Amino acid sequence: MKKFIYLLKIEFRRIFSNGVLVAVFFGAPILYGLMFGNVYKKGKITDxxxxxxxxxxxxxxxxxxxxxxxxxxxxxxxxxxxxxxxxxxxxxxxxxxxxxxxxxxxxxxxxxxxxxxxxxxxxxxxxxxxxxxxxxxxxxxxxxxxxxxxxxxxxxxxxxxxxxxxEPFKVNYNRLYNPASNYMELMMPGILGTILQQVLFLGLALVFARDVEDGYFKKLAIANKWSLYHIVLKALPFIILIIPMWLIVAGFYPVFNIEIQVFTWPMALLVTIFTFACMFIGMLFSLLVPNQLRATELLMVLATPSFLLSGYTWPMESMPRLIQQFANMLPLTHFLEGFRRIAVYKGTFKDIQPQMSALAWITAICFVMMVALLQIKINKERKVGILAS
The missing domain is CATH 3.40.1710.10 (abc type-2 transporter like domain)
Structure with a gap:
């Protein structure tokens, strides 16, 4: 445990020593949240x-x-x-x-x-x-x-x-779920969810790629031979840091008077599984492409169209089948649909079960692949170290 805590402190120091990572991880959600909140502050277009x-x-x-x-x-x-x-x-x-x-x-x-x-x-x-x-x-x-x-x-x-x-008969229209046609209530959840997915992708894409590039991965492989140990070591600092970030993002809703309830247990569960899905995808790419620049570039190619493909503003049923399948591989697609069901429709855990299952599958598949790939790399690195000694 002492060794783990020692290595954990090093992880925090390595995170905060990367100015770009710190700026993206902390600055992007706050800056973009405030900016887009003010852009859509009026809620609808007038004059x-x-x-x-x-x-x-x-x-x-x-x-x-x-x-x-x-x-x-x-x-x-x-x-x-x-x-x-x-x-x-x-x-x-x-x-x-x-x-x-x-x-x-x-x-x-x-x-x-x-x-x-x-x-x-x-x-x-x-x-x-x-x-x-x-x-x-x-x-x-x-x-x-x-x-x-x-x-x-x-x-x-x-x-x-x-x-x-x-007027021989009357028609009464009952406008449900955003009756005022408030554009902020429509766009802010999608924008903030997209930003946090991007941030998690970028942050976790660097964890192993950076270690391989600067040689620190060799020291980690010698310190412990199990991949699960290193996954926990790498993920824990980001889990600790992302909790206050989610709270800050959720705080934008009352700040901008968005009448959507986000502080609920179903929402907390959805956010948690969405966070792990994004983290494990980022970590998996960091292992598959052990180069910081290439890993982030590939993840940006993957994440850039995610909002458009999510079905949040344009129905997914109107998209070609192949695009629908690709969209279902992205965590944001299931997060935004789950968000809509909980926050907008006032749904329960049961209502978001399909989205939770999809996110759980994404998380599990990426986790298993990451454990196996990392174990292979650790074994290879330890074998090289033993032969060298």
């Missing part, structure tokens, strides 16, 4: 610039323009009263939409000619485009309903009957 071509210039068109400007998602930045191609100004003025009200619009409405509005949506970025489309659709739908009801009232129909005739 997106739109333009209106009002060829009608009547009280009705004015009412539409006022209603568009009153919508929280929209801001009318320009009104043009003659025909023109404002859509061509989208790249320079950054308009998210251009609404064209044709000449004779009001007259056509009152004469039941069913006129048509033209809405050009800037689809270069789907997120603001969807917010803008929904906002414009809500405004125009409300105005349209108001015009129809007023027409019925002028024809002699009482207000209640007019509303009922226009």
């Amino acid at each position: 997106m610039p739109i333009a209106v071509i009002d060829e009608d210039n009547t009280p009705m068109s004015g009412k539409i323009i006022d209603a568009l400007n009153d919508n929280e998602n929209l801001a009318v930045k320009k009104v043009q009263y003659d025909a023109g191609n404002l859509a061509a100004e989208m790249p320079s003025k950054n308009y998210i939409a251009v609404v064209t009200i044709p000449s004779g619009f009001e007259a056509d409405i009152y004469q039941k000619r069913y006129p048509e509005l033209l809405v050009d949506i800037n689809m270069s970025n789907l997120v603001p485009a969807n917010f803008a489309s929904r906002g414009i659709q809500a405004v125009l739908g409300t105005v349209s309903a108001g015009v129809e009801i007023e027409a019925l009232k002028k024809a002699g129909t009482d207000p209640v009957s007019a509303a009922q005739r226009y």
